[in-house]
Amino acid sequence: MTRPNFVVFMPDQLRADALGAFGNPQASTPHLDALAARGTRFSQAYVQHPVCSPSRASILTGWYPHTAGHRTLTHLLKPDEPNLLRILKEAGYQVVWAGMRGDTFAPGATEQSVDAYGFSTLPTVAYGGDYPDGVWSRLFYRGPVPDDGRTDPDEAAVRTAEDWLANPPAEPWVLFLPMVAPHCPFQAEEPWYSLHDRDAVPAPVAPGAPGGEPGFMAAIRERYELGEVTEEQWREVAATYYGMVSRLDDQLGRVMSAVERTGAADNTVTLFFADHGEYLGDFGLIEKWPSAMHDCVTRDPLVIAGPGIGQGGHCEEMVEMIDVLPTVLELAGVEAPHRHFGRSLVPQLTDPATPHRAFAFTEGGFTVEEEGQMERAAFPYDRKSGLQHDAPDLVGKAFAVRDRDWTYVWRLYEQPELYARGEDPHERTSLAGTPEHAPVQQRMQDALLRWLATTSDVIPFKTDPRLPQVDLPAPTPARTA
Secondary structure (H helix, E strand, C coil): CCCCEEEEEECCCCCHHHCHHHCCCCCCCHHHHHHHHCEEEEEEEECCCCCHHHHHHHHHHCCCHHHHCCCCCCCCECCCCCCHHHHHHHCCCEEEEEECCCCCECCCHHHHHCCEEECCCCCCCCCCCCCCCHHHHHHCEEEECCCCCCCCHHHHHHHHHHHHHCCCCCCCEEEEEECCCCCCCEEECCCCCCCCCHHHCCCCCCCCCHHHCCHHHHHHHHHCCHHHCCHHHHHHHHHHHHHHHHHHHHHHHHHHHHHHHHCCHHHEEEEECCCCCCCCCHHHCCCCCCCCCCHHHHEEEEEEECCCCCCCEEECCEEEHHHHHHHHHHHHCCCCCCCCCCCCCHHHHHCCCCCCECCEEEEECECHHHHHHCCCCCCCCHHHHHHHHHCHHHHECEEEEECCCEEEEEECCCCCEEEECCCCCCCCCCCCCCHHHHHHHHHHHHHHHHHHHHHCCCCCCCCCCCCCCCCCCCCCCCCCC
């Protein structure tokens, strides 16, 4: 059987519930919805870290962030570490990275992992710029931007992908598209900016009981002065975000059309997923946080479509994003050269009801002793990074374990949390510490401990000789007078 090609389309900071295929009636995402209709969507897929780089490293290695210390924005995949793109390249795939976004590889690793990288069409403008006065800048909101022919990095990456697909190499190939949108700043040109009716956008989820939420939530609201944000302002931010998602969806459609024009669509698997989500006003918060474990930040919109994959599939099994690596490798007929913790989703691509995992795990945060290694950022991230350094206990290590019914969060410096997912889908009211829920809490805590014990490290496949040849001179005997 011919090995399939792969298109990996990875937005940044995309909530699963911002897409029509994942149940949002206000969303305008026809191309993603069509992709889901001809493939399988996974409604209970969870990232292993709530922040960009650690999550991407986890997805590409099949390792949890704690397994090899990929827990920050500046500790990336090294040339001597395995990753999905490199594995496919070494197995004979032509691997192309369209664009320059990713925040994934340390120096030297990109050259080892892909055959081509960057832009054929260069961006003419970067993301960001000046912000409106007042609280808008603390909402990471810029609003409408000119539609004057400018080419931002995402548009340049999509044009690069279209250019490359106009004359692709002999199969098999991999086209990797890590996008920026809908990562903040929240901004869009027309027609995307005005596409969504502000009045139709639902109000954000209200904060839960103050005594049960982790301390970073109130601290962010205070540091960012978010208490003064009106519901209309939250709706404006959300509608602009949805516009960014619709623009991203249009770009996905263009890439899918370009694949069709190659004549290779019947032998191409497309994977669509994000690295994490976004608060978007829920709980009175914006953006994300290194120890945030809420569903809106950690649930991922994973969709897989292509040859041999059932159409219109909906898998409700618990899935971890580290499962992407073994899934792609099994479809490609390639063995992983390293021990990893992912589990292939190929059985679920033909029968979505096939059992998969009992639990999905997410982790993040730091110890207070790691304060000096936390990020230091300029405006508009200055207050966020400043808070981490001023009160490192607020970004303490946190571990979440989910099954179909419960979410349990263990925090190093704070009380644990327990949420009944069916009755409390937004995880607003913690039931931790209540006598009637003690058995559930103990069961989830035991699952968390077993997971940490079995995934804390990996023994490398490559062995070392116990008595290697050492090329040094022999010691010279001391001379006596």
